[in-house]
Amino acid sequence: MPTITVKNLLEMRKFAREFVDTLKGGEIVGLIGDLGAGKTTFVQLLSAALGVKKPVRSPTFILMQIFDTRARKGTRVRRICHVDAYRLKNEMELFAIGFEDFAGQSDVVTLVEWADRVPIIKQLPSYREIRFGFGPEDARVLEVS
Amino acid sequence: MRILALESSCDESAAAFLEVKAGAVLRLEHLVASQAIHSLYGGVVPEVAAREHSAAVPPLLAGLAKQVTGEPDGKKLGKLVDIIAVTRGPGLITSLRVGTDSARALAAAWDKKIIGINHIEGHVYSNWLPKEVGESLPADGDIFPAVVLVVSGGHTEILYMRGHGRYELLGATRDDAAGEAFDKTAKLMGLGYPGGPAISRLAAEGSPLKYDFPRPMIAEPHFDFSFAGLKTAVRYFLRDNQERMEDQQFVRDVAASLERAIVDVLVAKTVRAGKQRKTKSVLLAGGVAANGLLRRSLAEAVAAKLPGVRFAEPQVRYCTDNAAMIAMAANFRVAEAKRGAWRDMDSDPNWELGRADLARHRLGRSGTD
Numbered sequence: 001m002p003t004i005t006v007k008n009l010l011e012m013r014k015f016a017r018e019f020v021d022t023l024k025g026g027e028i029v030g031l032i033g034d035l036g037a038g039k040t041t042f043v044q045l046l047s048a049a050l051g052v053k054k055p056v057r058s059p060t061f062i063l064m065q066i067f068d069t070r071a072r073k074g075t076r077v078r079r080i081c082h083v084d085a086y087r088l089k090n091e092m093e094l095f096a097i098g099f100e101d102f103a104g105q106s107d108v109v110t111l112v113e114w115a116d117r118v119p120i121i122k123q124l125p126s127y128r129e130i131r132f133g134f135g136p137e138d139a140r141v142l143e144v145s
Numbered sequence: 146m147r148i149l150a151l152e153s154s155c156d157e158s159a160a161a162f163l164e165v166k167a168g169a170v171l172r173l174e175h176l177v178a179s180q181a182i183h184s185l186y187g188g189v190v191p192e193v194a195a196r197e198h199s200a201a202v203p204p205l206l207a208g209l210a211k212q213v214t215g216e217p218d219g220k221k222l223g224k225l226v227d228i229i230a231v232t233r234g235p236g237l238i239t240s241l242r243v244g245t246d247s248a249r250a251l252a253a254a255w256d257k258k259i260i261g262i263n264h265i266e267g268h269v270y271s272n273w274l275p276k277e278v279g280e281s282l283p284a285d286g287d288i289f290p291a292v293v294l295v296v297s298g299g300h301t302e303i304l305y306m307r308g309h310g311r312y313e314l315l316g317a318t319r320d321d322a323a324g325e326a327f328d329k330t331a332k333l334m335g336l337g338y339p340g341g342p343a344i345s346r347l348a349a350e351g352s353p354l355k356y357d358f359p360r361p362m363i364a365e366p367h368f369d370f371s372f373a374g375l376k377t378a379v380r381y382f383l384r385d386n387q388e389r390m391e392d393q394q395f396v397r398d399v400a401a402s403l404e405r406a407i408v409d410v411l412v413a414k415t416v417r418a419g420k421q422r423k424t425k426s427v428l429l430a431g432g433v434a435a436n437g438l439l440r441r442s443l444a445e446a447v448a449a450k451l452p453g454v455r456f457a458e459p460q461v462r463y464c465t466d467n468a469a470m471i472a473m474a475a476n477f478r479v480a481e482a483k484r485g486a487w488r489d490m491d492s493d494p495n496w497e498l499g500r501a502d503l504a505r506h507r508l509g510r511s512g513t514d
Contacts, residue, residue: 035329036376040320054495058321058373060328061299062155063237065494096197098239 004142005135012038012140016045019130019144025076026106026126030115033132038140039113042130043082046111052080059084059113063097069109078107085114094118146479147172149209149226149251150472151202153244154236154264155299158198160209161468162226165476168282170275174212175469181208198243206247223255228482230475233261234496235300241492249487258482261490262474264466265498268295268430269306270474271459271467285309287455288426294415294443297431297465298324298339301411303368303418304499306428309477314499315418316368323407324433326372330379330403334396341436344400348438351394351401356382358406363413370410379403408439412446419451426455435464 006012031039040058047056051070059065059082067080081102088094103110104124112121121127133141146166152159161175178201185204207217214221231248234241245261252259273282285308292315293304301324302317321329324341331340336347359378361371382399389395419427427447433439440458447456463470475482 034380035333036373036380040373044320054497055317055319057318058325060325061297061322062235062494064239066238067495096239097237101239 001143001145004144005139006142007135007137007139009041009138012042013045013049015142016042017049020046020049023075023077023109025078025109026104028103028110028112028121028124028127030121030127030129031111031113031132032116032129034134037132037134039132042132043080043111043113047080047082050077050080050109056082060086063087064099064102066102076107077109079105079109081108081110083110083112085112085117088117091118091120094120146476147225147227148230148472148475149222149228150230150262150468150475151244151248152232152264152267152466152468152471153198153202153240153247154232154234155240155466157466158201158205158240158244159466159468160205161472162209162213162222163469163472163476165282170278170280170282172213173275173278173469173472174209175467175472176205176208176212177467178202178205181205184208198240202243202247206251219251219254223251223257226255226257228258228260228475228479229255230260230262230471230482231490232264232267232471233490234493235264236492236494238492238494241494245490245492249490252484252487256484258484259486259490260475260478260482261493262471262478263496263498264471265295265300265302265304266312266474267470268297268300268459269293269304269428270477271430271434271463271470272428272457273473273476274460274463274469276460283457286425288428288457290423291426291428292415292418292422292424293428293430294411294434295430296323296411296433296439298322298328298433300431301370301372301433303415305418305422312499314497316370316414318370318372320371320373321376323370323372323411324431326375326407327404327433329376333376333379333383334399335390336400341433344404345436345438347397347400348404349401351397351399353401353405355398356402358382358403360406360410360413363410368414368418370414372407372410375403375406404436404438408436408442411439412442415443416446416450419447419454424451424454426457427451429456429458430464432465434459435461 052067131143148163150161158178164172181204210222211217291306301322303315305313328340336343
């Protein structure tokens with residue numbers, strides 16, 4: 001499992017752009033890490049790299065947000081589904097909020113913050129994971145799988 | 146004018162019935178789904194997931210009908226209602242859809258005019274809800290133009306309101322909302338949920354200037370907010386002072402300093418907006434508007450720094466999501482309610498007030514962006 005240290009926001013942005021290049025559409029990416037570890041920041045940078053125009057904010061209260069991306073060659077990705085499981089009481093609430101309507105669709109990249117609270121998604125095809133840890137000073141240590 | 150309103154943008158569904166005549170509120174009945182379900186089942190509630198809005202709406206409407214007409218019968222309620230209002234956005238798409246689909250079904254069945262309302266606009270109009278039935282609504286001249294601070298768990302923004310339905314978004318949070326900042330810093334401190342009230346309770350006996358937490362963007366000339374950095378600052382502070390967490394006074398002082406930092410940013414930006422724009426009043430709205438320190442601090446700051454400007458805050462019971470505020474917002478948009486609009490109305494989860502919102506109201510649909 002590759003481990004990457006990003007020393008600052010600039011390096012996180014670079015990582016997000018490189019990660020975007022690996023996406024084809026249909027991926028479900030679990031983001032795991034403590035409060036303040038950079039999960040939402042990563043989604044903001046990834047969204048910017050995908051040309052999302054609307055403001056991407058923390059979905060903790062709204063639970064799930066859908067954004068249109070800019071159409072790019074070589075990828076079917078047209079939308080981002082940004083989910084936050086922080087406030088979900090149990091895994092099954094994921095389905096009550098309409099997760100299935102978007103996650104796994106071939107033109108959607110789904111990002112799930114606090115994915116460790118909804119481990120059921122790890123069984124889905126095209127599941128990937130990024131773990132966010134704290135490094136020295138402003139650095140973050142990312143484990144990508 | 147008799148309005149039935151449905152609000153279903155996120156956690157809970159709510160319904161309200163509002164009657165306004167000659168500029169005064171004659172009747173206001175409102176309830177939330179959990180109340181309706183409880184009374185329906187006499188206390189022993191079957192396992193209804195909070196997010197199963199579609200299961201909650203029928204008892205909700207029956208409960209409202211009972212409150213308004215004395216019977217849980219839609220027909221009687223339908224005869225009374227003039228227009229139906231429903232939250233179209235922003236919010237969680239599945240929740241919004243249940244609300245809009247239910248409202249559309251009612252509008253079709255009862256052949257009523259229907260209008261979609263913006264959830265944030267609803268919060269703004271919580272300031273028009275009366276303390277008692279019979280009260281007159283406030284005069285436009287006393288309010289407009291207004292600077293409105295809307296602050297909740299999911300939203301933090303400053304609006305400039307020139308008149309009914311005329312909004313300009315001055316700024317908003319770029320990451321976490323203020324209510325979320327309260328909840329997450331409370332979590333870092335090991336306090337319960339919801340975090341805002343937990344922090345407030347402890348803060349009451351703490352020293353607000355003891356610890357200097359960041360007040361992100363407070364001095365920057367724009368009206369955006371950012372509370373994400375506060376989380377990391379609190380995390381590192383608590384890590385460096387772990388042993389002191391056993392000391393109750395330390396915990397109270399941290400809570401007080403945190404609350405003060407968040408409130409300072411909200412107040413500073415709102416007052417600056419009031420100075421920069423021609424302002425008649427400053428309004429507060431949203432779930433965090435229930436916070437005592439915010440209410441007091443903003444009132445004091447307006448009195449001290451914006452002479453002649455009125456300050457208004459919603460009653461605490463109307464700060465959190467409710468349908469009464471949606472009905473009140475609809476009261477000022479009655480001309481835009483259309484019969485038959487139920488056919489095309491859809492929800493708009495990303496609907497942002499103050500950005501070309503006029504066109505969306507008229508069409509009742511999400512325009513291209």
